Amino acid sequence: MHSELGKLIAVHSTSPAFLQRAAILTALSFLFFLATLIFYLVWQNFLYFVLATGFLIVQVFTMIGWWMQKRNSVSVYANGLVYRKRSVLWDEITAAEMKNDSSLGIALSSDEVVSLPPSIQGLDRLRDYIRERIA
Numbered sequence: 001m002h003s004e005l006g007k008l009i010a011v012h013s014t015s016p017a018f019l020q021r022a023a024i025l026t027a028l029s030f031l032f033f034l035a036t037l038i039f040y041l042v043w044q045n046f047l048y049f050v051l052a053t054g055f056l057i058v059q060v061f062t063m064i065g066w067w068m069q070k071r072n073s074v075s076v077y078a079n080g081l082v083y084r085k086r087s088v089l090w091d092e093i094t095a096a097e098m099k100n101d102s103s104l105g106i107a108l109s110s111d112e113v114v115s116l117p118p119s120i121q122g123l124d125r126l127r128d129y130i131r132e133r134i135a
Contacts, residue, residue: 002087006078010129013073015121022066029059074120076129083114096130098123106130 033055040048075082080089088108095107102118104127116123 002075002077002082005080005082005087005089008075008077010076011073012076012120012122012126014069014119018069018119019066022062022069026059026062026066029055029062033059069119072117072119074116074126076126081130083116086114088114090133093130093134096127096134098127 033052036048036052036055039045040052072084080087080092082088088106092108092110093106094109097105097107099105099115102123104116104120104123106114106116108114116126120126
C-alpha cells in the first residue's frame with residue numbers, strides 16, 4: 001500500500017490511557033442505564049425512562065468515539081510517515097513542534113500543517129525522530 005515509503009519502522013497508535021477512559025465511561029453509563037431502567041420498571045415514573053435514554057445515548061456516542069480513536073495512528077516508514085490517509089515524505093517536512101494543546105504540529109513545505117492529536121502514544125519521541133530525519 002505504501003511501497004514508496006519503504007520499510008515500516010514504527011506505529012504510534014492511540015494511548016491506552018485514552019482508550020481506558022472511554023472503556024470506563026462506557027461501563028459506567030451502561031450500569032447507570034440498567035439501574036435507571038430498573039427504577040422505571042419498578043416505579044413507572046417517566047423521568048427514569050428519560051434518564052435511562054440519556055445514559056444509553058452517552059454510551060453509544062462513547063463507543064463510536066472509542067472505535068474512531070482506535071483507528072487513529074501514525075505509521076513511521078523509512079522514507080516518511082502516514083497519518084490517517086495522508087502520506088508525507090521526509091523531504092516535505094520543514095518542522096515538528098509541540099503546540100499549547102499538547103498536539104504535535106508538523107509543518108510541510110507546502111505551508112500546510114498536519115496536526116497529530118495528544119491522544120497519540122509517544123508524541124515526544126515521534127517529534128524527536130522527525131527532527132532527526134529532517135535535520
